[in-house]
Amino acid sequence: MSGVRVLVGTRKGAFILTSDAKRERWQVSSPHFAGWEMYHLKGSPVDPNRIYASQSSSWFGQIVQRSDDGGKSWHQPGTPPGEPTTAPDGSPKGESNKFVYDTSPETGKPLTTHQWYDGTPHPWEFKRVWHLEPSLTDPDTVYAGVEDAALFRSTDGGQTWQELSGLRGHGTGSSWAPGAGGMCLHTILLDPSNPSRMFIAISSAGAFRSDDAGKTWRPINRGLHSLYIPNPTAEVGHCVHRIAMNGLRPNVLFMQKHWDVMRSDDGGESWHEISGNLPTDFGFAIDVHAHEPNTIYVVPIKSDSEHFPLDGKLRVYRSRSGGNEWEALTKGLPQSDCYVNVLRDAMAVDSLDKCGVYFGTTGGQVYASADAGDNWTPIVRDLPAVVSVEVQTLP
Amino acid sequence: MIRVTLPPHLRKLAQIDGEVNLDVEGQVTQRSVLDVLEVRYPMLRGTIRDHVTLRRRAFVRFFACGEDLSHEPPDALLPDAVATGREPFMIMGALAGG
Numbered sequence: 001m002s003g004v005r006v007l008v009g010t011r012k013g014a015f016i017l018t019s020d021a022k023r024e025r026w027q028v029s030s031p032h033f034a035g036w037e038m039y040h041l042k043g044s045p046v047d048p049n050r051i052y053a054s055q056s057s058s059w060f061g062q063i064v065q066r067s068d069d070g071g072k073s074w075h076q077p078g079t080p081p082g083e084p085t086t087a088p089d090g091s092p093k094g095e096s097n098k099f100v101y102d103t104s105p106e107t108g109k110p111l112t113t114h115q116w117y118d119g120t121p122h123p124w125e126f127k128r129v130w131h132l133e134p135s136l137t138d139p140d141t142v143y144a145g146v147e148d149a150a151l152f153r154s155t156d157g158g159q160t161w162q163e164l165s166g167l168r169g170h171g172t173g174s175s176w177a178p179g180a181g182g183m184c185l186h187t188i189l190l191d192p193s194n195p196s197r198m199f200i201a202i203s204s205a206g207a208f209r210s211d212d213a214g215k216t217w218r219p220i221n222r223g224l225h226s227l228y229i230p231n232p233t234a235e236v237g238h239c240v241h242r243i244a245m246n247g248l249r250p251n252v253l254f255m256q257k258h259w260d261v262m263r264s265d266d267g268g269e270s271w272h273e274i275s276g277n278l279p280t281d282f283g284f285a286i287d288v289h290a291h292e293p294n295t296i297y298v299v300p301i302k303s304d305s306e307h308f309p310l311d312g313k314l315r316v317y318r319s320r321s322g323g324n325e326w327e328a329l330t331k332g333l334p335q336s337d338c339y340v341n342v343l344r345d346a347m348a349v350d351s352l353d354k355c356g357v358y359f360g361t362t363g364g365q366v367y368a369s370a371d372a373g374d375n376w377t378p379i380v381r382d383l384p385a386v387v388s389v390e391v392q393t394l395p
Numbered sequence: 396m397i398r399v400t401l402p403p404h405l406r407k408l409a410q411i412d413g414e415v416n417l418d419v420e421g422q423v424t425q426r427s428v429l430d431v432l433e434v435r436y437p438m439l440r441g442t443i444r445d446h447v448t449l450r451r452r453a454f455v456r457f458f459a460c461g462e463d464l465s466h467e468p469p470d471a472l473l474p475d476a477v478a479t480g481r482e483p484f485m486i487m488g489a490l491a492g493g
Contacts, residue, residue: 035404059454059488060404060442076408079437097441 004350005070005392006358007051008366009038012384014053016071021352023370026379032074033065040131040345043392047139051392052158054129054144062128064096064144064158077158094159099126099144099152102163109169114148115177124148124168131345133188137195143214145185149176149202151214164214167200172219172236179203179239179258186344187240192247199253199268204239207255209268220268224257241284242344246293254296254323256286256344261298263323274323279310285347289372290355294322297349297357297373299342308339316359318373332376333367340365345388352393360386397428398483405443405486409436414483423478425457426469443486458485 006017013031032038036055044050049070055063066077078096101124102108113121127147135141140157150168152161167173176183187201198214201207206221219236229237239258246252255262255271259282262271275281280300289295296319302310309315313336316329340363350356357373360366364383369376399415406412417431426449433440444451449469451457457464460474460482476482 057404058491059402059452060408061452062441063408063438076438095437095440095446097438098446100447 002352003394004352004356005043005048005394006348006366006368006379007041007043007053007071007388007390007392008360008383008386009040009054009345009388010360010364010384010386011037014038014041014055015380015383017366017379023350023352023356023368026368028380029071032071036063037128038387039128040388040390042132042134042390044134044139044142045136048392048394050134050139050157052132052134052142054132056128062097062099062126064129064132066096066158077156094156096158096160099129099146099161100163101126101150101168102165107165108163109165112174114173114183115175117178121174124150126150127182130184130186131188133190136190136192143188143190143198145188145200147182147184148178149183149185149205151185151188151200153214164210166210166215167208167217170208170217172205175236176202176205177237187243189243189245189253191245191250193250197250197267199243199245201240201243201255203241204237204258206236206238207240207243207253207268220264221271222269223264223271224262225260225273226258228258242286244286244288244296246288246290248291249293252293252322254286254288256283256298258282258304261286261323274319276319276324276326278317278326283342284344285342285359287347287349287357289357290349290351291353292320292355292372295320295372296323297347298326299347299359301341307341312337312339314338314340314361316357316373316376329369329373329376331374332369332378338363343387345390346386348389348391350391350393356391358389358391360389362386396480397423397431397477398480399428399432400483400485401439402486402488404488405439408438408442411436416480422470423473424470425464425467425473428473428484429469454489454491456487456489458487459483 003020008015013034016029039054041053051067053065065074078094116122129144131145133143144152151164189199191197208217209220224238226238241256244254251267253264261275263274264271283301314333317326340361347359357369362385366379397417
């Protein structure tokens with residue numbers, strides 16, 4: 001019987017929530033990597049037992065973990081303890097937590113500077129992995145979006161990482177600036193119909209697209225209007241919070257920007273606003289129904305200075321028309337005294353016949369709907385602050 | 396033989412309990428101890444000092460013989476008591492709330 005596995009990253013560890021396809025009874029794992037910040041976990045679409053996890057700490061830096069058995073056990077995919085650290089040819093074996101910007105003359109770009117908060121140039125410094133995106137076709141290939149913003153790829157199951165430096169070095173990088181949460185590359189979307197096309201988004205630089213499998217990149221921010229930057233329609237500088245795509249229609253993208261919910265019908269060439277009747281169009285998370293490409297979900301947050309729901313009511317908003325007309329989904333969600341946030345990577349959908357929708361909060365709740373958002377129940381209520389939620393639909 | 400203690404998170408990463416005993420050839424310094432430690436436990440590379448610069452991570456501290464040696468040059472000799480194994484070289488996570 002099919003089922004779902006929900007991968008939850010929190011400020012103090014990772015949790016795996018499992019259920020059969022009814023999604024009524026849940027098993028909650030004890031914490032994996034207890035005490036560590038787990039920014040993101042995601043499973044391979046071609047091998048559900050293969051899961052990658054980003055584990056980090058202000059003290060000890062970045063770790064990459066991998067499971068080959070659906071999250072039962074984990075290992076760092078570099079060199080196991082006790083094994084030689086060099087290969088027979090003398091070259092060093094993998095270091096799975098080594099993310100070094102590529103400045104080599106052959107494949108890299110000079111490591112220049114980006115803008116710091118005070119407008120001064122600031123050198124690029126690796127801090128952490130925000131998002132891991134496994135390949136749609138190869139379980140050993142996985143992409144990592146990192147802070148300070150850059151895109152890395154591993155083709156050996158996470159043992160070693162190489163920067164796709166054409167993004168950082170394409171020309172506008174020196175004008176990128178961090179948002180309050182850091183200059184993070186948080187969204188990676190792979191086009192299932194075109195292996196050469198991928199999209200990424202950076203706070204606060206904007207959205208970018210590659211049409212040659214990550215070698216070269218260009219900004220795709222036409223139509224975005226951001227009042228918090230000197231030129232509201234600048235080529236880069238927009239604080240994109242999240243982009244979502246339904247693989248059935250990969251040319252259509254939905255974006256939750258700092259303010260504004262946006263849509264593109266041409267692979268990011270242009271964007272138009274679809275905030276419509278939302279009570280506030282600030283927010284972080286956005287996702288698309290697995291089977292209905294025009295059904296989208298957002299969680300409106302009051303404002304950029306008050307990161308909690310309006311009026312203390314936690315409401316998911318759903319549009320079945322691809323935007324502009326939105327309905328509040330409230331059944332099962334707290335409608336008073338709720339002041340949590342839902343972060344950008346903390347919403348996901350499953351692909352069961354009746355699409356399940358999931359999101360986690362900074363208050364430690366993970367809510368699930370087994371009927372596309374009509375009704376919600378908390379799977380757990382008291383986890384550490386939830387940073388990310390991903391779902392695997394199991395055969 | 397050099398005795399090294401690690402904070403709990405790093406012991407877990409390295410899959411060890413208790414102290415680590417290392418044979419360090421030549422002069423016993425922060426650098427030579429960490430070099431040997433990282434060869435024995437490669438999963439600790441990058442967690443104590445930066446991969447590229449080899450600088451101590453900001454919130455990692457080195458203590459020995461009741462003193463904070465974190466700001467000592469990496470090639471300075473460690474105390475005799477550490478070099479002879481009477482006292483451990485302690486790798487600590489700095490105090491921080493939250």
